[in-house]
Amino acid sequence: MIEIKNISKTFHQKKQSFKALDQISLNIEKGDIVGIIGFSGAGKSTLIRTVNLLEKPDEGEIIINGKDFTRLKSRELAKERKKIGMIFQHFNLLSSRTVFENIALPLELDRADKTAIHKKVNELLKIVGLEDKANDYPKSLSGGQKQRVAIARALANDPYLLLCDEATSALDPATTLSILQLLRDINQRLGITILLITHEMEVIRTVCNHVAVIDKGKLITKGTLREIISHKDHPIIKQFINSGVMNIPQELNKKLQKEPQDGLFPLIEVEVNEDISVEELLSIVYDKYKIPYKILKADVEYLGDANFGKLLLQLQGDEEENQQAIYYLNQNKIQNRVRGYAQ
Numbered sequence: 001m002i003e004i005k006n007i008s009k010t011f012h013q014k015k016q017s018f019k020a021l022d023q024i025s026l027n028i029e030k031g032d033i034v035g036i037i038g039f040s041g042a043g044k045s046t047l048i049r050t051v052n053l054l055e056k057p058d059e060g061e062i063i064i065n066g067k068d069f070t071r072l073k074s075r076e077l078a079k080e081r082k083k084i085g086m087i088f089q090h091f092n093l094l095s096s097r098t099v100f101e102n103i104a105l106p107l108e109l110d111r112a113d114k115t116a117i118h119k120k121v122n123e124l125l126k127i128v129g130l131e132d133k134a135n136d137y138p139k140s141l142s143g144g145q146k147q148r149v150a151i152a153r154a155l156a157n158d159p160y161l162l163l164c165d166e167a168t169s170a171l172d173p174a175t176t177l178s179i180l181q182l183l184r185d186i187n188q189r190l191g192i193t194i195l196l197i198t199h200e201m202e203v204i205r206t207v208c209n210h211v212a213v214i215d216k217g218k219l220i221t222k223g224t225l226r227e228i229i230s231h232k233d234h235p236i237i238k239q240f241i242n243s244g245v246m247n248i249p250q251e252l253n254k255k256l257q258k259e260p261q262d263g264l265f266p267l268i269e270v271e272v273n274e275d276i277s278v279e280e281l282l283s284i285v286y287d288k289y290k291i292p293y294k295i296l297k298a299d300v301e302y303l304g305d306a307n308f309g310k311l312l313l314q315l316q317g318d319e320e321e322n323q324q325a326i327y328y329l330n331q332n333k334i335q336n337r338v339r340g341y342a343q
């Protein structure tokens with residue numbers, strides 16, 4: 001339905017030029033929720049902005065429903081663009097307008113009549129759960145509510161595609177989840193295809209059925225999360241999978257010693273993946289080496305029968321047993337790191 005074909009874009013600034021997109025091709029099917037990930041500066045925003053021609057590519061084609069957007073005359077492009085909604089990290093609401101008036105804006109620009117605007121805005125307020133905020137101004141809303149207004153406004157012209165540029169990056173985890181649920185609901189109920197940029201694994205895991213990874217303006221890979229994870233040797237994918245920093249619980253962190261000492265037990269962070277499951281790891285520790293342990297933290301994703309992520313364990317055997325178990329992990333190339341020692 002959306003074919004991004006060999007798109008390239010170079011920015012020229014003074015005497016310097018920078019190739020932000022380099023021959024990117026990507027197909028997006030109707031009803032997909034596709035997440036684009038990559039390091040900062042990889043070209044994610046530029047790519048998403050080429051889809052509705054906010055950024056005109058130097059070469060390549062953007063074919064949507066059979067039309068090449070790069071060849072449309074400006075009037076026709078403006079008409080087509082109305083059917084593509086867009087939301088941003090910082091919401092971009094008009095502070096002088098109420099929630100109702102912000103949502104009504106695209107309809108007013110389209111010269112819809114008052115009754116139609118009322119009907120549509122009230123429907124949209126219901127979809128995003130803000131019926132009681134219609135007359136409030138953006139400054140009195142929370143970040144999540146502002147993003148709901150922005151989503152409602154983006155839906156005003158009944159788009160078939162919604163572009164989301166870091167739409168949840170300014171929100172706390174609970175609000176992020178509620179916005180993601182709203183996006184999924186919109187996707188399922190209204191059949192809107194969604195293309196989103198994110199830095200967060202959680203966003204991909206919660207809503208996306210496909211992921212595209214870009215680096216230095218090039219598409220590295222595209223597929224389901226499971227397929228992407230199988231390319232885990234690629235530095236971006238590796239970093240992304242392990243993006244959650246394993247914080248040691250505060251109480252324990254205060255007491256943590258760098259060097260081993262009598263009466264202290266090692267805290268080890270162990271990577272689990274398709275080669276070693278959580279269950280196998282715990283069986284090595286407990287059944288093979290008979291070491292009691294505590295799971296201090298687990299950050300594990302299950303994808304089918306494979307698991308990916310990290311466990312933070314405290315081995316509570318005697319010193320020699322603990323060392324043997326760690327030696328076994330190292331010998332068997334099970335990635336681990338001793339983070340310190342504590343009681």
Ligand SMILES: Nc1ncnc2c1ncn2[C@@H]1O[C@H](COP(=O)(O)OP(=O)(O)OP(=O)(O)O)[C@@H](O)[C@H]1O
Nearest residue numbers: 011012013020038039040041042043044045046047
């Ligand atoms: N209008 C512009 N003029 C000049 N350079 C630009 C312009 N827009 C983007 N760039 C450059 O193109 C590169 C890609 O930018 P882009 O915003 O697409 O990256 P990104 O992957 O979205 O990054 P981030 O995650 O930090 O938002 C960057 O090096 C950026 O500085």
